[in-house]
Amino acid sequence: MQAKTAYVGLDQIKPAPALNRLLEQVAEHKGCGTSGGSGKASCGSADGPQDMDPAVWEKVKNHPCYSEEAHHHYARMHVAVAPACNIQCNYCNRKYDCANESRPGVVSEKLTPEQAAKKVLAVASAIPQMTVLGIAGPGDPLANPAKTFKTFELISRTAPDIKLCLSTNGLTLPDHVDAIARYNVDHVTITINMVDPEIGQHIYPWIYYRNRRYTGIEAARILNERQLQGLEMLTERKILCKVNSVMIPGINDRHLVEVNRAVKSRGAFLHNIMPLISAPEHGTVFGLNGQRGPTAQELKALQDACEGEMNMMRHCRQCRADAVGLLGEDRSAEFSTDKIDAMEVRYDAQTRRDYQAAVELERQATVDAKRKEQEELAQLAVADDISMLVAVATKGHGRINEHFGHASEFQVYELSHAGSKFVGHRRVDHYCQGGYGEEDTLATVIRAINDCHAVFVAKIGGCPRDDLKAAGIDPVDAYAHQYIEQSAMAYFREYVGKVRSGEIVHLSRGDADIRQGAYVAAA
Amino acid sequence: MAYKIISSQCTACSACEPECPNVAIREKNGTYVIDPKKCTECLGHFDEPQCVAVCPVDNTCVIDKAYPRYQAQA
Numbered sequence: 001m002q003a004k005t006a007y008v009g010l011d012q013i014k015p016a017p018a019l020n021r022l023l024e025q026v027a028e029h030k031g032c033g034t035s036g037g038s039g040k041a042s043c044g045s046a047d048g049p050q051d052m053d054p055a056v057w058e059k060v061k062n063h064p065c066y067s068e069e070a071h072h073h074y075a076r077m078h079v080a081v082a083p084a085c086n087i088q089c090n091y092c093n094r095k096y097d098c099a100n101e102s103r104p105g106v107v108s109e110k111l112t113p114e115q116a117a118k119k120v121l122a123v124a125s126a127i128p129q130m131t132v133l134g135i136a137g138p139g140d141p142l143a144n145p146a147k148t149f150k151t152f153e154l155i156s157r158t159a160p161d162i163k164l165c166l167s168t169n170g171l172t173l174p175d176h177v178d179a180i181a182r183y184n185v186d187h188v189t190i191t192i193n194m195v196d197p198e199i200g201q202h203i204y205p206w207i208y209y210r211n212r213r214y215t216g217i218e219a220a221r222i223l224n225e226r227q228l229q230g231l232e233m234l235t236e237r238k239i240l241c242k243v244n245s246v247m248i249p250g251i252n253d254r255h256l257v258e259v260n261r262a263v264k265s266r267g268a269f270l271h272n273i274m275p276l277i278s279a280p281e282h283g284t285v286f287g288l289n290g291q292r293g294p295t296a297q298e299l300k301a302l303q304d305a306c307e308g309e310m311n312m313m314r315h316c317r318q319c320r321a322d323a324v325g326l327l328g329e330d331r332s333a334e335f336s337t338d339k340i341d342a343m344e345v346r347y348d349a350q351t352r353r354d355y356q357a358a359v360e361l362e363r364q365a366t367v368d369a370k371r372k373e374q375e376e377l378a379q380l381a382v383a384d385d386i387s388m389l390v391a392v393a394t395k396g397h398g399r400i401n402e403h404f405g406h407a408s409e410f411q412v413y414e415l416s417h418a419g420s421k422f423v424g425h426r427r428v429d430h431y432c433q434g435g436y437g438e439e440d441t442l443a444t445v446i447r448a449i450n451d452c453h454a455v456f457v458a459k460i461g462g463c464p465r466d467d468l469k470a471a472g473i474d475p476v477d478a479y480a481h482q483y484i485e486q487s488a489m490a491y492f493r494e495y496v497g498k499v500r501s502g503e504i505v506h507l508s509r510g511d512a513d514i515r516q517g518a519y520v521a522a523a
Numbered sequence: 524m525a526y527k528i529i530s531s532q533c534t535a536c537s538a539c540e541p542e543c544p545n546v547a548i549r550e551k552n553g554t555y556v557i558d559p560k561k562c563t564e565c566l567g568h569f570d571e572p573q574c575v576a577v578c579p580v581d582n583t584c585v586i587d588k589a590y591p592r593y594q595a596q597a
Contacts, residue, residue, distance in 0.1 A: 084538030085579060094534050094579045110535075139536055146541075211542070211569050213576040 056269070059186050059240050062131040062356070063163060064327050066187060066242065066270060068315050068422050071327045072398040072484075073363045076132040076165075077123050079116035080109070080322040081147045085139035087169050087207040087223065090285035091246060091276055094138070109322070110138075113147055115337055117154035122345045123324055123335055124159055128355035130324075134165040136189075137321035141166045142176050152183040159347060163187065167244070171207060171223055173230025181237050188234055189242040189272075190227055194252050195262045197221040202251050205285070228266060235267030242270040242313065247294050247302060248286070249276070260306040271306060272313035275299050275514045296451055296512035300423060314424045317409075326396045328409050328425065366398035369486040374419045377489050382496050386506055387416035390491070391426065391449040391473075392484050393457045401481050404460040406430055410449050413485065415492040420485040427515045444513075446471045451512040453495075456487060472509070525562035526572055527587035530554040532580050539574040539584065548574065559590050 052060075064071035085094065111119065124130050133155055135141040141148040152164050166180070167189040180188060194200040200220025207219040214222055234241050243263040245256050252259075260271055276293040278286040285291075294302075303312050317327045325331040391410035393402035412424045426448040429441050442464055449455060454474040458481060468475045479487035498504045525547075528539075533554045540548045540555060545568075547561035557574065564586075565572045574584040 083534075083536040084541075084577075085536065086538070086577065088579060094536060139538065143538065208538075208577045211573060211576070213571065 055238075056240065059163075060269075063165070063187060064132065065134075065165070065189075065313070065316070066240065068313070069363065069367070071315050072366070072394075072396055073129060073359050074132070075127050075130040075324070075326045076134060077120065077130055077324040078134045078136045078319070078321050079111055079119060079151060080138055081111050081113055081116045081151050082135055082137055082141040082144035082321075083110050083139045084143045085137075085169075086143040086171050086209070087140070087219075088205050089169075090203055090205065090291075091248070091278060091287075093283040093287070095283065109337060111322075111337070113150040113154055115340075116151045117158060118345065119335055119337075119340050120155050120162065121158060121347045122340045122343050124162065124352065125345055125347055126334075127325065127331070128352045129359050130162075131356070132163045132165055132187075134167060134187075136167040140169050140171070142168045142172045145172075145176055145179070149179055149183055152185065156184060159349075161349060161352065165189070167191070168230075169223070170227035170230045171209060172226070174226060174233055177230065177233040177237065177239075180234070180239065185239065187240045187242065189244055190231055191244040191246070192224075192227050192231075192259055192263060193246050193248070194220065194255060195224055195228070195259050196255060197224055199252050199255050200224060203246075203248065228262065231263060231266045231268060240270075241268045242272055243268045244272045244274060244316075246276050247273050247299060249292055249294050249298065251291075253294065253298070253302060256302060257305055260310060264310045268310075270311045270313050272316045273299065273303050273306065274316055274318055277318065293514055296424065296426065296448075296514055298511075299514065303423075315411075315422060317425065317427075328394075328396070328411075362397060366483050366485075369483045370420070370489075373486040373489040377417075377419060377493055380493055380496060382417035382492075384417055386496060386499065387414060388453040388492070388495070388506075389414055389423065389451050389509065390488050391452040391455040392488070393455070394484060398484055399481055400456045400479050400484055400487060401458050404455065404457040404464055404475070407457070410452075410455065411484070412449070412452060413488050415488055420488045420492070426512065442467055444515075446473065447513045448515060449473065449512060451509045453509060454491065456484070456491075524564065524586050524588065524592045525559035525590045526557050526564060526574055526584050527559070528555050528557055528574070529583050529585065530556070532583040534580060536579060538577045538579065542573040542577050544568040544573065557584075557587075559587060 060066040060070070062070050062074045064074045064076050120133055135148050135151060148166065155162060156164065164183065164185045165187040166185055170190040170192065173190065193203050197217045197220035200223060201217045204220055204223060206213050206215045207223055209222055231241055245259055247253055247256060256273055263271060276286060276291065278284060278291055278293055280287050303314060306312055315327060319327065320330065320332065322332050323330050324335055390413050392400055392413060393404055393407040394400060394411055395402045407428065408430055409425050409427045411422065412426060414421045414423045428445045428448050446468065450471070452473055454476050455468060456476045456479055458477065460475050460477055465475045476491060479491070499506045535550070535554050537555065544565060545561045545563055547558045548555055572584065578584045
């Protein structure tokens, strides 16, 4: 029987000839991720110390956003001290706020710098693996420079071990680069969606710059100049820069390859291409005019095309401006202002150091297990054309330790002759609520991981197991609580063995959905 | 006249407050208000009223017709 979703080959969903050309170049170049056997399994942000300038490694090794490997073990938090913004984006509606909604620009309560500093200490004490404090809005941190830098000043005084980070649209960035350097902000993210004002005018209706409101092409031209100038100034000062780009099909999807080239040549460390989130209920221009976001495979094809010498970030969760915890989780509700007021906060740097030393051991064990498995896989000499995606239910620590029904996201790994590589994640509503699974939810979960051959879980009920099998996705609980990448490669080795013996036939899978709606399954 | 902020539409983002050349804007009960006695509609300062230019919600900073037109001091 024909499955509901047609199997679409990667080549069929890349309409842009430019993209195709680029993909060919990438294939020739053997970009990161294809250098099997060297122990370097995946690109850039997953690099270990052996591939990296020690100074850079020191900056990224426990930053969950700048290191894919770190994001399994270390947590971050954002403090919402910057409500004002100086530009309007068509994917953002600043009136919208919902505690169950998880995406950038959304926040439940704004904080003063003093409240924020107290919150940071409270979280740092409760979550000792929280290593990074970011300011990401809900507006633009650099449109609120006094509040932003006051917050950094307070935190660097009380918790000097915490890395400081900010995320900006870049419009006023050149004016603040010296202050950023002065406050030891290690990491700056700039959202750059275009390097061509013709395209920019369809993304930004206006900007407020030097006491004037600019619209149309002129607004986009100024924004673009300021963003690239800011990026150059930061890289000159050796401040690590990540560039975020929102992929908007039909507007900038093909153009992002050019953006990638432009930011790479200006020294950006990492490029994060994110899917547009747009639903009518968000009240954004794109939400209301029906602008769609990309599918999972469209996004992956673009990320793959941009991945050459440039590190691509694929583990971004597009989190809230007040998020707390590991990237895949959000514990912000535990740290509301009234709860923090009631807490007795004692900042103990020694406990944090001890805990982080333990985390470091855990992380090293994960890396060692992966390397060993990779060597086994290399001996198998798998043909180039066999690759697959697998979805993983995890609560962190680099292990398969979440029940299928409790997962609010699945991490996606690509397996090939080169080993395993983290290529993304899919957010879903919990399938299991109070022990009962809901069939509608199961269908959306299956759509979200429809491009995967298998799903790795700690445990799974009989019903979803059968439905997954019927959809062609193998539910795997044999590796419960073991390391993710080691297990995935072991599974892949077995799979390749079965293909060779003729027991199964290797087929490519279809595309998958990227979730758009409100995150209603918050605990 | 002076400008006023329609509080039901104000997101309380605070963007207008530091831009006002007359320090006429302050937070009050979770929203922002313009002191009509201080507002000069930005005449003599800028080409356009700064609160209007920076406000993320259209038609939220508007002329308050309860006050007479602001006259630039000679």
